[in-house]
Amino acid sequence: DSGVTQTPKHLITATGQRVTLRCSPRSGDLSVYWYQQSLDQGLQFLIQYYNGEERAKGNILERFSAQQFPDLHSELNLSSLELGDSALYFCASSFTGTGETQYFGPGTRLLVL
Amino acid sequence: GENVEQHPSTLSVQEGDSAVIKCTYSDSASNYFPWYKQELGKGPQLIIDIRSNVGEKKDQRIAVTLNKTAKHFSLHITETQPEDSAVYFCAASLPLEYGNKLVFGAGTILRVKS
Numbered sequence: 001d002s003g004v005t006q007t008p009k010h011l012i013t014a015t016g017q018r019v020t021l022r023c024s025p026r027s028g029d030l031s032v033y034w035y036q037q038s039l040d041q042g043l044q045f046l047i048q049y050y051n052g053e054e055r056a057k058g059n060i061l062e063r064f065s066a067q068q069f070p071d072l073h074s075e076l077n078l079s080s081l082e083l084g085d086s087a088l089y090f091c092a093s094s095f096t097g098t099g100e101t102q103y104f105g106p107g108t109r110l111l112v113l
Numbered sequence: 114g115e116n117v118e119q120h121p122s123t124l125s126v127q128e129g130d131s132a133v134i135k136c137t138y139s140d141s142a143s144n145y146f147p148w149y150k151q152e153l154g155k156g157p158q159l160i161i162d163i164r165s166n167v168g169e170k171k172d173q174r175i176a177v178t179l180n181k182t183a184k185h186f187s188l189h190i191t192e193t194q195p196e197d198s199a200v201y202f203c204a205a206s207l208p209l210e211y212g213n214k215l216v217f218g219a220g221t222i223l224r225v226k227s
Contacts, residue, residue: 002156033215043157043202043217056213090156099206099213100145100164104156 003027004093004105012111018079021108025072025093031055032074033094033102034066038087049074050097081112115140117205119218126193128227136203136218137185145206146179146186147215152199160201161188193225 003026013019025032034046036059045058049068060066063081068074078085088109092102116139126132138146144165149157163170163177163186170177174193179186190197203218 002158004156042219045214045216048214058214092156097213098145098209099215100147101159101162102147102215103159104149106156 002103002105004091004103006089006091006105006108008108009106010109010111012113013081014113015081015083017081017112018077019081019110021076021078021089021091021110023074023076023091023093023105025074025091026103029093029095029103030072031094031097032068032072033092033099034060034074034076035090035092035104036087037090037107041087043090046076048097048099055097056099078110083112086110086112114212115143115205115207115216117203117216117218119203119221121221122219123222123224125224125226128193128195128225130193132190132193132197132223132225134188134201134203134221134223135185136187136205137183138205138216139184140205140207140211141181141184142211143205143207146177147204147206148175148177148188149202149204149217150199151202151220157202190223193223195225195227198223198225 005024031050046060048056092104147162176189
């Protein structure tokens with residue numbers, strides 16, 4: 001158990017819908033990272049927040065957005081969902097904002113029908 | 114941007130043998146190289162990492178080596194056990210001033226046969 005929690009574990013929704021994934025970092029960690037894992041694209045970095053502010057951006061679509069709240073939990077919002085958005089979404093956390101020593105949560109499996 | 118290539122894509126070894134997974138990276142500015150193990154239905158688990166100012170690091174049966182000149186790094190697992198069976202990912206990270214994001218290899222499926 002990494003100490004990073006993610007909810008929900010599974011999510012089934014329809015195309016065009018909007019969903020919110022939630023992540024709580026390990027106690028004491030200030031940085032949160034979001035990743036998408038799919039069979040064709042592998043593990044792809046989406047976005048990083050450090051102490052409430054966006055720190056780095058990766059291959060995140062404009063339909064996706066995220067934020068980190070004052071209590072340091074983070075939410076990833078996915079809108080206008082398409083079939084191709086079906087994937088595992090992972091959150092990771094670290095104490096520093098340098099990208100080092102990231103601990104991953106168990107993931108949210110999203111299925112878009 | 115950074116690109117990480119990982120080989121082999123699958124690796125089968127007999128229990129007790131060693132396993133080696135190799136990765137190459139493209140951006141010489143990368144300075145942090147972690148390895149993750151992912152079991153079925155779970156998130157990636159950090160098993161070892163190395164920074165660019167170190168050539169080798171060991172932790173019990175696991176070791177990582179880094180060759181900055183050749184821009185490649187390797188994971189070595191000795192005395193493999195069935196519980197080592199999983200997907201292993203290497204990654205490379207640029208420093209904060211260059212974008213600060215982990216770029217992962219495609220993964221290696223390791224099967225340890227007992």
